[in-house]
Amino acid sequence: EEIDDADLPGTVHRVTYRSQSPTGGDVAVSGLVAVPDAPPPPGGHPVLAWAHGTTGVGDDCAPSRLGVRALPLLEQHLEAGYVVAATDYEGLGTPGIHPYLVAESEGRSVLDAVRAARELFGSDVAGSRFVVVGHSQGGHAALATAQHASGWAPELELVGTAALAPVTDLENIIPAMFESTLGLALGIYVAAGWPAAHPELDPSDLLTPAGMELLDDAREACVFEMESLLAGEDLDSLRVRPPAELPAWAARIDHNTIKAARVEGPVLIAQGGQDAIVPRPFVDVTVGQLCVAGRSVRYLSHAVADHSTIVGASMPAVHRWFERLLAGDGTRDDCPQR
Structure with a gap:
């Protein structure tokens, strides 16, 4: 076209x-x-x-x-x-x-x-x-x-x-994603997208039930909209632990670095x-x-x-x-x- x-x-x-x-x-x-x-x-x-x-x-x-x-x-x-x-x-x-x-x-x-x-x-x-x-x-x-x-x-x-x-x-950037509003928006994109390429990964290892609810938003919301959705949220209520602390996720961080x-x-x-x-x-x-x-x-x-x-x-x-x-x-x- x-x-x-x-x-x-x-x-x-x-x-x-x-x-x-x-x-x-x-x-x-x-x-x-x-x-x-x-x-x-x-x-x-x-x-x-x-x-x-x-x-x-x-x-x-x-x-x-x-x-x-x-x-x-x-x-x-x-x-x-x-x-x-x-x-x-x-x-x-x-x-x-x-x-x-x-x-x-x-x-x-x-x-x-x-x-x-x-x-x-x-x-x-x-x-x-x-x-x-x-x-x-x-x-x-x-x-x-x-x-x-x-x-x-x-x-x-x-x-x-x-x-x-x-x-x-990525070994330093991905853990840092979970420390700010914009960073968490990008981290949720990682949680949403990586299992498509690496089926062994489970986003619930990274996100709380409230954070998991945002995965549906992440699949549609572009980056600035996603950042707006997270504005004012208590980040600790959305994240469980950094991916680098989880062996399966840490291995894929290394793989994609x-x-x-x-x-x-x-x-x-x-x-x-x-x-x-x-x-x-x-x-x-x-x-x-x-x-x-x-x-x-x-x-x-x-x-x-x-x-x-x-x-x-x-x-x-x-x-x-x-x-x-x-x-x-x-x-x-x-x-x-x-």
Whole structure:
């Protein structure tokens, strides 16, 4: 389905494509694909895969339902010559619940969106070389894509991965989710979504009966509505214990934490100094792990950017970094000398 927007230097299409859940079943995933008006170079346009931040776990929270508004800086991406593939992720806008922050699900959704763009518009339009950029939850998804790329989509060539304010240090972030109103909203998304990918998990291990009643709301309420529903609630009346204290949940936290040694290719991380949602110390942990694993890491810090504004603040540098990688040029490595 083409979305009409005459002001863009390209066309935008709402798509549905096939992927596979972590439990092995085929799933339908929705998203958007944008194609530049400019003629493709030999081998096709590079593909820019966009991985969005937290919206919720219900179908109404699927970004593609917003049309072009779901794609930040889309005009700049098209002018730079990218085909843009933007997944909604498994379970957002399609049957089933979204497995929020499940790395394998996110990575497959992103990679299969790139495949869908090539299948729909041809490999002469959308080439096999691609980059991925994601924000917040999408930063986790972008790095999950880099972790699964060669195993899941060996016909594609991942050139570089950019993660903006990424939710990656799950071993520290998920326990912290249960300590604030917004955090508990996200924690309830984890409780609602993880059993879809990991059937051995029971959300009642984490939530009181009153908290369990909120699971039905979580399956429909998008993130800001969910935060409003929890405003004024006594958090202790909703939570039982942090997931890290429960062996089955702790094992899956480890499973869905990005494994630096498995991340493929160069990585750019951008973080805002005013980010109160994913504070810099959490991101520093991920950067340190990537450096220890021998990855090439460009680490951008924007002192005045917060969790939302980091996207606009960092994207010009992200574009320049991608351009150098696609041209085969070297890039700066901010890891200490090894």
